[in-house]
Amino acid sequence: MNDTYRKRMQTLLGAEQCQQYFDLLDTEPRRGFRVNTLKIDDDSLFALTHLEREKTPFAVNGYYLHGETGLGATPAGVAGLFYMQEPSASAAVTILHPEKGMKVLDLCAAPGSKSTQIAEMLDHTGMLVTNEINTKRAGVLLENIERCGTANAMVLNSDTKHVADAFPSFFDAVLCDAPCSGEGMMRKNEEARRQWSEKLVAECAALQKEILDNAYACLKSGGKMVYSTCTFAPEENELQISSFLQRHPDMHTVRIDVPFGREALAYPGHTEYARRIYPMDGGEGHFICLMEKDDRKEIVPSVGLIKSEQIPACASKFFKENLTKPYPYMLSVRGRIYGGTSPFYQAAGCRLMRHQVFLGEERYGRFEPSHNLFTSAWGSFVHKVDLSDDEVCHYLRGEVIPRAMDRGWYAVCFKGYVLGGAHSDGKMLKNKYPKALRLR
Incomplete structure (x- = not known):
């Protein structure tokens, strides 16, 4: 350890506390996670995963994690049911x-x-x-x-x-x-x-x-x-x-x-x-x-809204048939459709990567839903298919799932929680899980 840093910490903490601090630096860091309450509550997550945990004082939905590693690649992690996070962060x-x-x-x-x-x-x-x-x-x-x-x-x-x-x-x-x-x-x-x-x-x-x-x-x-x-x-x-x-x-x-x-x-x-x-x-x-x-009266410049094009008819039809509730705000820009629960404010001069939920885009007169539409916790998808544990593994690797079903789009689920989307041709589910996210 850098001698200058050691001296600084001794000045900051005093001799006894400083020794405790440096002793702890040679131990394993505390690991933790936070329950994603947009998608699941604490009790339901623990019934689903049986995680060994201990409550932290830092967040109402925060826990120390004991023992397990690689949880981000599990179906519950992929579904966004929790977030791995250093506890005090x-x-x-x-x-x-x-x-x-x-x-x-x-x-x-x-x-x-x-x-x-x-x-x-x-x-x-x-x-x-x-x-x-x-x-x-x-x-x-x-x-x-x-x-x-x-x-x-x-x-x-x-x-x-x-x-x-x-x-x-x-x-x-x-x-x-x-x-x-x-x-x-x-x-x-x-x-x-x-x-x-x-x-x-x-x-x-x-x-x-x-x-x-x-x-x-x-x-x-x-x-x-x-x-x-x-x-x-x-x-x-x-x-x-x-x-x-x-x-x-x-x-x-x-x-x-x-x-x-x-x-x-x-x-x-x-x-x-x-x-x-x-x-x-x-x-x-x-x-x-x-x-x-301080709360003072001030003249604040207004932040403008992004002007939307007309929502394509194929997109409106898809949303009506497949979403359990509409998004309060919608935006159409060059055939790409976004939904959200907030107005679509401008971000003038900034590089905008994503504005709320990218729902999908119009392609050759039909609507192609995005992965983000399925992962969104706003409402739910009308048509769902729950996969077996083995099928989930195949799905997360990007493989086709042999399953005879009615034609159309489905939210692919693990024990009721959405992993992504798939399209049925009547004989099999064609995998739409993004290539960048697939398990190797």
Whole structure:
């Protein structure tokens, strides 16, 4: 371990706590998961999977996981019934506490653990905008958002400055889970140990300053914001917040009342109201600060809506015959059809990867449904087929399923929970599970 880092942690924690911390770095990290309440409740998931678990204090639907690995590739994982997540990583959204009907921004969102948690709490109400600047990581974010099944999420792949320009003073709540030096990842990531330096801390702090100011620009008057990191460096945490509050006097910290973590360090602006989580506290490593923007009258530029073309007749017919309930909002753009529970707002100047649920597209006068239509948790598909355990394995590998059924489209299910779609020609189910997701 870097001697400079060891000395910094001893100054931060004191000799006894510091020794406990370094002893824990050589133990296995805590593993966990969150139940996806958009698709299943806790009791139903445990009856289905028999997971060995223990409740965590960090989220109402969060659990420590004991023993099992590779759960993401199981049918329940593929169906999006749970999300694998380091247990204390759910604390930031618990503290933000988004409420139904809110417009919420997750500004630095990949791989999507916090975005999917926000989606669960919004429960298809309000709106979630989730952004990731790195294109490859944004693809992972989109995949997780779709597996979760949320019907009100806009996924962006943009610089935070572009997001701020597109959505001035727009959001009721903003999560700014900023990129950091990763000191809280050292127990589970050897690379985090190797790459650490005081230079990295300084570089991250400079980037966080810019991102925080962009997060502020997105927050409406009277709104709330959580700034969080997975590091312990005061330069990236309390000192970052203290400096931010000096730049934005209409923001103030809010004391966090939760049964986990410990009080943060005290700097100007009541930074001690924030929380720190160490491995000694049942997690890995996090800093979480809750702030509010003063409620003032302000003139806010409006965010426009995307103009829809007419929904193709073949698509309307398909939805009427195959969906149990319509989407409240629909959008048609060059033959591609989207549905959602929120208006289709513009994101001017941003790279838009997905707006709510991509339902499918018109091809040669007929409608071709997308995988996202089947994974969406909004309503359900009229025609379903439940596969045996062996058939599920074949389906997830992209193979045809011999099954005589009426012609048409079906939601393919594992014990009633949707995995994807298939089309029957009367003799067999032609597999429509995406090639990129198939098990090798």
